[in-house]
Amino acid sequence: MSNPVNTRSETRSLAWAHGRMTLNRLGAMLAPVVFTAPGHPDFSPMQVAPWHAEPIGAEQTGLMRGLRGDWPCVPFGRADCPADLPVGWTTRTPHDTWGHGYSAHHDWDWLPTDDPHALSLTIALPPSDPIRRLTRTVRAQPDAAAVDLELCVEARVPCIVPVALHPTLRLDAGRVALDLPRHGPGLTYPVPAEPGRSRLAPDQRFSRLDAVPTTDGPPADLTRFPQPRDSEDLLQVMALDGPVTARYLDCGWALTLDWDRALLPDVMLWVSHRGRLYPPWNGRHLALGVEPVCGVFDLGRVAAPPADHPLAPRTGLALTPGQPLVLRSRFSARPLSAAERQA
Numbered sequence: 001m002s003n004p005v006n007t008r009s010e011t012r013s014l015a016w017a018h019g020r021m022t023l024n025r026l027g028a029m030l031a032p033v034v035f036t037a038p039g040h041p042d043f044s045p046m047q048v049a050p051w052h053a054e055p056i057g058a059e060q061t062g063l064m065r066g067l068r069g070d071w072p073c074v075p076f077g078r079a080d081c082p083a084d085l086p087v088g089w090t091t092r093t094p095h096d097t098w099g100h101g102y103s104a105h106h107d108w109d110w111l112p113t114d115d116p117h118a119l120s121l122t123i124a125l126p127p128s129d130p131i132r133r134l135t136r137t138v139r140a141q142p143d144a145a146a147v148d149l150e151l152c153v154e155a156r157v158p159c160i161v162p163v164a165l166h167p168t169l170r171l172d173a174g175r176v177a178l179d180l181p182r183h184g185p186g187l188t189y190p191v192p193a194e195p196g197r198s199r200l201a202p203d204q205r206f207s208r209l210d211a212v213p214t215t216d217g218p219p220a221d222l223t224r225f226p227q228p229r230d231s232e233d234l235l236q237v238m239a240l241d242g243p244v245t246a247r248y249l250d251c252g253w254a255l256t257l258d259w260d261r262a263l264l265p266d267v268m269l270w271v272s273h274r275g276r277l278y279p280p281w282n283g284r285h286l287a288l289g290v291e292p293v294c295g296v297f298d299l300g301r302v303a304a305p306p307a308d309h310p311l312a313p314r315t316g317l318a319l320t321p322g323q324p325l326v327l328r329s330r331f332s333a334r335p336l337s338a339a340e341r342q343a
Contacts, residue, residue, distance in 0.1 A: 012110065012119050018145040019333075021138065023119045024066055025107040028136045031069025035145040035253065035333035043253040043333055045246065046070065047170040047287040051280040059279050062098070062105030069168060070331075072151045073100040074131055075316070076164035076295050081302040082191050086203050088306030089190065095128065100166070100298075102126060103134050111135070117142055125156075131319070132156040146332035153327070155319035162295030162316040164268065165329055167257055171273070171286040174250025176225040178288070180209055180267075181242030185310055186235060188212065189297055194232035197275040205310075209237065222271065225288065232275025236268045236297055238310060244290055252336050257290055259329035263317060264292035292329065 013022045019035040031046040049067035051057075056065060079094045098105050108121035118139040125131050135152040153163070169176075186206045192198035199220060201213040211219040212235065220227070222235070243258035244267060270289030277283045296304065296311045305312050319325055 009110070010107075014117065014119055014140060016117055016140040016142060018143075019140065019147075021119075021140065021147060023121065023138055024068070025110070025121065026066040027063055027071045027104045027106075028108045028121045028123070028134075029066055029068050029071040030138055030147075030149070033069065033147060033331065037145060037335050040252060040335045043248070043251055043255075045169055045173075045248065045253070045255045045333070047168045047172075049280070050284050051282075054280070057280060063100060064280065067168075070149070071100075071104055071166050072134065072136060072327075073104060073164045073166050073291075074134060074151075074153055075101050075161040075301055076293060077162055077298040077301045079301060082299075084191055085303055086190050088309075090304050092302060092304065094301040095130065096126075101131075102129060108134075108136070113137070115139060127156075130155060130157050130159040130161065132321075141332075144332065145334065146330060149329045149331075151327040153317075153319060153325045155321050155323075155325075158318075158320055160316045160318050162293070162300030162314075163264065163327070164291045164293035164295060164298075165259065165264065165327070166289060166291050167331070168270070168287050168289045169246055169255070171225050171288055173248055175248075176288070177247040177249060178209070178223045178225070178290075179245040179247065180223070180237065181240055181244070183237050183241065184239030186212065186237045187297075187310060189234040190299075190305070193234040194275050197230075197232045197277070199229060199231035200233045200235060222269065225273075226286070227271070227273050230274040230283070231271065232273070233271040234268060234297055235271075236266055236293070236311065238266045240265070240267055246288075246290070247336060247340060249336070249341050252341060254334055254336055254340065256332045256334075257292075257329065258332070259292045260327060261292075263325075263327055264294050266293050266314065267291060268293045268295075268297060 046069035108123040111120040120137040122135040210221040
């Protein structure tokens with residue numbers, strides 16, 4: 001039997017033997033996602049913005065109105081160019097003003113599915129957009145605490161587009177240890193990500209996530225949260241050769257994110273550690289974006305680095321009309337062993 005489609009429903013939820021999840025029409029955002037296991041407390045690792053239940057303010061438009069969990073970004077990145085980029089960077093004009101793409105700010109349409117463990121949405125983009133349509137399907141694994149995600153991208157014209165997935169994890173549930181596999185160079189954002197509130201030294205390279213250069217003294221260990229200081233920072237780690245795992249030490253669970261690294265070779269980390277003080281953030285947003293990406297930070301739509309920059313080849317994914325591109329990823333969760341709960 002196919003799942004009924006209520007086109008007016010803003011959310012649809014699905015429960016299975018190992019958890020439950022909610023998919024939202026706005027931005028096709030996935031959250032909450034709750035994993036369960038006998039003898040263990042429920043585990044809800046995806047962030048939901050703290051203003052989600054507050055009256056909607058003027059600043060809560062589009063993406064900001066429903067900010068939560070994981071959503072696709074096609075094209076990925078900001079639509080405004082930061083000032084004072086380093087020498088050698090060039091600027092460009094995006095085709096629209098939607099940060100993270102039109103689809104992140106608008107309602108998608110529900111699709112019917114014959115799979116009782118799946119939810120599916122699609123969105124048609126404006127005629128001026130090089131992307132014609134996006135379709136997203138999330139499917140719970142019937143016999144596991146895991147969710148598979150599939151994004152189908154259909155191009156309107158030949159184009160090269162920076163693309164990312166945007167899993168955002170909560171940091172308000174006690175201690176979290178971030179385990180990255182072997183990887184290539186790491187790079188800090190070319191300018192302060194949030195002027196006056198960023199802690200990392202801009203435009204630096206590093207080899208270890210537990211030793212990232214800062215502007216105020218010793219290197220930052222970004223494998224352990226919470227951090228000793230509040231900040232708002234962006235950084236990119238290149239060429240990961242395996243999945244990323246976040247161990248929630250006090251919750252007793254681990255969440256692993258896996259994806260097609262042939263298409264999205266890097267991860268951009270968004271450390272949102274009470275760094276933004278203006279509405280609706282108001283110094284209360286604690287989250288970690290772990291964002292598989294093919295692009296130059298979130299700048300690929302508005303700027304390009306010099307030719308000798310490590311990210312210069314990361315121009316985006318090449319798309320061709322009539323040849324849909326499918327991106328696959330997975331969230332999986334498991335209870336931690338006693339040894340794994342050690343920080």
